[in-house]
Amino acid sequence: MxxxxxxxxxxxxxxxxxxxxxxxxxxxxxxxxxxxxxxxxxxxxxxxxxxxxxxxxxxxxxxxxxAEFDLRLPDLTSVPPARLGEVLVRHFLARWEGDETLVALLRAASTNPGAAERMRGIFADQLTAAVAAFGTDRALTARRAGLVASQVLGLAFTRYIVRLPPMVDTAPDELVAWIAPTLQRYLTGTPPS
Amino acid sequence: MxxxxxxxxxxxxxxxxxxxxxxxxxxxxxxxxxxxxxxxxxxxxxxxxxxxxxxxxxxxxxxxxxAEFDLRLPDLTSVPPARLGEVLVRHFLARWEGDETLVALLRAASTNPGAAERMRGIFADQLTAAVAAFGTDRALTARRAGLVASQVLGLAFTRYIVRLPPMVDTAPDELVAWIAPTLQRYLTGTPPS
DNA sequence: AACCGTTGCCAACATCTGTTGGCAAACATG
DNA sequence: CATGTTTGCCAACAGATGTTGGCAACGGTT
The missing domain is CATH 1.10.10.60 (Homeodomain-like)
Incomplete structure (x- = not known):
């Protein structure tokens, strides 16, 4: 850069x-x-x-x-634990709207193995690292990060790639309100048996 | 067919x-x-x-x-309301593992406008119709369907396309346990102000 | 001024792409 | 048997693609 x-x-x-x-x-x-x-x-x-x-x-x-990209995730330990989900969705949405690199990566990752590998690296390294900041169980941490990725990438996929009308038309604030609790639970919720 | x-x-x-x-x-x-x-x-x-x-x-x-495809969604009105989320995730996972058509559609939708249009049609028509079965507000119904699509497509994208290790390794039952509450809330939760 | 690395363009290459037309064999129909 | 239709393959076209090599102009260094 x-x-x-x-x-x-x-x-x-x-x-x-x-x-x-x-x-x-x-x-x-x-x-x-x-x-x-x-x-x-x-x-x-x-x-x-x-x-x-x-x-x-x-x-x-x-x-x-x-496709070089830094998610620029905030330090999650300095975020009020109850607002983790909200902060994350908001951050991702902002990051996505402001930089088309992620959309490029997302589109390319569907068909190009190298791009998929890059995407895996970004989410495995950066997101997992951020989640690991407040958890000790490594397998559980990876799973939490993966779940967060699934919802966040699904949001991006439906909003920027497939352009599902309801996901395109809904205002960012309302999306945040809907999705924040999901991420919150993936991050801090009790794992199923 | x-x-x-x-x-x-x-x-x-x-x-x-x-x-x-x-x-x-x-x-x-x-x-x-x-x-x-x-x-x-x-x-x-x-x-x-x-x-x-x-x-x-x-x-x-x-x-x-x-890419002709039928989601074969069950009639959601005949499902116990509290188990809507679980039934849906389980259905989608089974549908995905059993038929590679959806993966083809998902991959192609990233780069091919026609495929994206098809995907929009499938989720807008079939999923929205299923969700509409127990709601009157049309805008809200569309939004609920869009949110469900975002999580379900994100699951598929991370598991079958990008192949994020934690999403690939996790057993279907555990994925269901994590994700079902999300869909449940998107379907039946109180909308934000 | 002479020299050399850098920047840029042009033309071409080999290959792959979707797509087309023609022709032989197999089949069905009268 | 004769006729028309269907099924299949071969060869080829026109265009696009990633990539390469050569050559002129520019800029700084000695």
């Missing part, structure tokens, strides 16, 4: 690189992995398709770069 | 048609719409690619035929 992590001096082509990445995210989000063609991405970025190859190696490499 | 609805006599090519449809469902489920090529489907069915075109017109036509 930050342009000069290992390469000390910024290159002259950083603008081009960024334009490609932005166009790639848009196309991947709108069309999915296979329908988003390098030519179309290059056209959006107003450069030649061969530049995409030079800077990102391959289509897979481009996607890997475009 | 039934081979002789309008055409009185069964054709000699019915076996071929069925083989194509079966192979198509498998490929669409495994690879998604764009990666499932007509050539691969034809190879699986052990016939020539051109036969697919003759019998189903186009790739879209083939998908439309392969």
């Amino acid at each position: 930050t342009p000069s992590a290992q390469s000390a001096q910024p290159r002259r082509s950083d603008a081009t690189r960024a334009a490609i990445l932005r166009a790639a995210r848009e196309r991947f989000a709108a069309d999915g992995y296979e329908r988003a063609t390098i030519r179309a991405i290059a056209a959006d970025a107003q450069i030649d398709p061969s530049m995409v190859m030079r800077y990102y190696g391959s289509k897979e490499g481009l996607f890997a770069a475009a | 039934t081979p002789s609805a309008q055409s009185a006599q069964p054709r000699r090519s019915d076996a071929t048609r069925a083989a194509i449809l079966r192979a198509a469902r498998e490929r669409f489920a495994a690879d998604g719409y764009e990666r499932a090529t007509i050539r691969a489907i034809a190879a699986d069915a052990q016939i020539d690619p051109s036969m697919v075109m003759r019998y189903y017109g186009s790739k879209e036509g083939l998908f439309a035929a392969a």
Whole structure:
């Protein structure tokens, strides 16, 4: 993300690189992995398709770069325990509406094994880590995180991908009110026998 | 589905048609719409690619035929009201494990507009109809159905598509125990202000 | 000014895609 | 048997796709 992590001096082509990445995210989000063609991405970025190859190696490499994503989950230990669910849904909704990277990842994960692997990594690592902050049983923690992921990804899938009318039309606040108790129970509820 | 609805006599090519449809469902489920090529489907069915075109017109036509699906939702009015959630999750899980058509539809819906439209139709029509059986407020009914869809599709997405380990490893009965209360509340819970 | 790495474009490649038309064999019908 | 229809395969087309190599222009360094 930050342009000069290992390469000390910024290159002259950083603008081009960024334009490609932005166009790639848009196309991947709108069309999915296979329908988003390098030519179309290059056209959006107003450069030649061969530049995409030079800077990102391959289509897979481009996607890997475009799908870099940090959920930026808050520290759940500093959240009032009773409001965990609400904070989480609200955070996810905001994160989703503000950055199309997640939609790109979601669309691509359905058909591209690499994208699915990336998605697994994000939710297994970041979400599980956040949930683990207030639980000791590792298997139970993983299960709680998985359940939260199932509801949150289902929300995203129905709202941004399939676009089910009731899920698209409902205001974020009302969605939060409905879904928060679900996450709350997945996070803190007593596990079934 | 039934081979002789309008055409009185069964054709000699019915076996071929069925083989194509079966192979198509498998490929669409495994690879998604764009990666499932007509050539691969034809190879699986052990016939020539051109036969697919003759019998189903186009790739879209083939998908439309392969993605025909009935949720076979039970009549919710004859279910004990307190067990609505449990019955629903269990039904969906069984339906999903037993028929790969839904997985095909789910994968394809991410990238193919026609598949998304089909998915919208299935959940808007069949699920909303089932939910409408015990509610009068139409907007609220649609919202309840949408919420149920979000959790059920999220379950399917994480378990069958992304294959999040905790969602794959957890036994169906335990998933039911966790998720049933969620659907129960979406179906019968008091709506937020 | 001479030099060299960078940036960019053009043209082309090999391959794969959905799709089409024609032709031979199998079958059914008179 | 003769006729028409159905089933199947082969070969091919037109277009799109990821990817590559070469070549000109630019920019900084010595």
